[in-house]
Amino acid sequence: MTTPAEGSLVLGIDLGGTKILAGVVDDQHRIVGRAKESTPAREGPEALREALVSAGRDALQVAGIGPERLSAIGIGSPGPLDVDAGVIRSSPNLNVTDFPLKGTLEEAFGTPVAVQNDVRVGGYGEFKLGAGRGYRDVLAAFVGTGIGGCLIRDGRIVTGVTGNAGEIGHLIVKADGPKCGCGRKGCLEAVASRTAITRRVYKAIKKGASTPLRDVVKSKTSRLKSKELSGAYRSGDPVAVHEVDRAARFLGLALGGLMNVLGPEIIIVGGGVTEALGGPFVDLVRNAARAQAMADPDRLVRIEQAELGDDSGLLGAALIARERFVGTGEPQRT
């Protein structure tokens, strides 16, 4: 087999609730082969195993290499995880319990596997290879179905005594406000996630508002895609504009408060909602954050959109595996 890629190669996998992205990543952090599978979210462990292995094999095939060319595998997964054992403890979204990610991939590809939380690999990817390049103190915020965060200090992911540091979705921003998926009230995720926006769009429709989203949002738990939301927003639909503005403002308030507490060099705003809405959304978030951040009068904290898009998880997972098992993870600085 001819090997088009030189140097050490790592397979990065981003295991999401709807899709699995896999990519073979070279030592310049370029994706030299990629593949995608739908996540079998309800079929149980055997189906999940097959989909993961299939995505990995397809990526290898596209890269034109065999598994013996891989130096390591890194995977980002929803949790809660046992990171050291490489096990998904339980995931209602994936319908598995004690699923051995590490064991499954080691067996299939014969190479060491690093497992980490999905938000954290995305944050680490952005930190080292995306909008956070060159910084040491970074907060990444990802807005999608929920809101996740990753905190990096002195160049390392902060895990905290809890192991779960970086969790920003359950900061209280509106005490006694809307009920959150976590059972509490007024969490950031309950007012600024796509789930929160969907619920409010549904409310507006029930009250008779006219919006092109009417065809998509038929209940408060309807699946509203970020692209559908951004389409309506861009077309000037008043319902979409109002709800996106409101969510961005809440996210900004929370991030402004965290600017006060942490004084990071940069806050990176990413995730599906951000990706779809782009610059105008980040501008709204930035303005609200700056207005709230009294401890940063000179505007020293940068607030920027994520740069890696859908690839942040895959690239971050590959990088974490490379740093652990290959040891040459220092990226090219631009």
Next chain:
Amino acid sequence: MTTPAEGSLVLGIDLGGTKILAGVVDDQHRIVGRAKESTPAREGPEALREALVSAGRDALQVAGIGPERLSAIGIGSPGPLDVDAGVIRSSPNLNVTDFPLKGTLEEAFGTPVAVQNDVRVGGYGEFKLGAGRGYRDVLAAFVGTGIGGCLIRDGRIVTGVTGNAGEIGHLIVKADGPKCGCGRKGCLEAVASRTAITRRVYKAIKKGASTPLRDVVKSKTSRLKSKELSGAYRSGDPVAVHEVDRAARFLGLALGGLMNVLGPEIIIVGGGVTEALGGPFVDLVRNAARAQAMADPDRLVRIEQAELGDDSGLLGAALIARERFVGTGEPQRT
């Protein structure tokens, strides 16, 4: 002159809005002489200079030493400060602008002076000598007229790119809630400080509530002392109980959110309000924080009352000066 104290001695000063506390601190972090002056809050720079020097001289006299025995001076002050120049940039509470704290004390005592933010010296004192002894990742929260915080990570005060990190008083906890002194709405300080409690007690009185605090709180900006509040709380006065419980809950919600983000080893709750109300207040805060902190299901983050009381600022300031100028700041671990 006989010298009762051995080893190197440092003068610590806590410059507050109502009083100046000064203490000569030995190398075992014991206060071997202390003095107190009222802060001339309206009289301007010359009166402030005299009061600071007088407090320092009195502390030396009580310790039975002359200024030549001092190795350094540390002072904690309200800000904003230019920490390096040792200057108070402006302080409405002290009615001074560009006041040279460092120059004033160096000239009067002929020894090097370290200047730091008042909340930060208190947090550092608690971290090294109080409730935070033995920990490396600490968040200190001080509740008084306002709400201040100090963040310590890997054993060092986090200042952030803004220089102001650790500011927790302006986290948003109730968006569009009560107006804050900073001009924003729903900040933690606007719902959980003594100022916020006072305003609500006044509201209750205006609505006809019967409370022993009626004699003290005659307007929404009345000066309610922490001791008066705690007296009413302990006597079971329903107004005091309701408002203290409410403030503690809001503080707990905010700290629970920060537990999620930071995962610190310990959160230290201090300040005048905490000091006066004691354990029951800290219990309320702890319960609310734990209920909010989804990222700490195993309750790994400790939440404890500060231990140094009024001396945290003085001892912390002395310690910062000792570490900078004497270099033997490592305290005795217990």
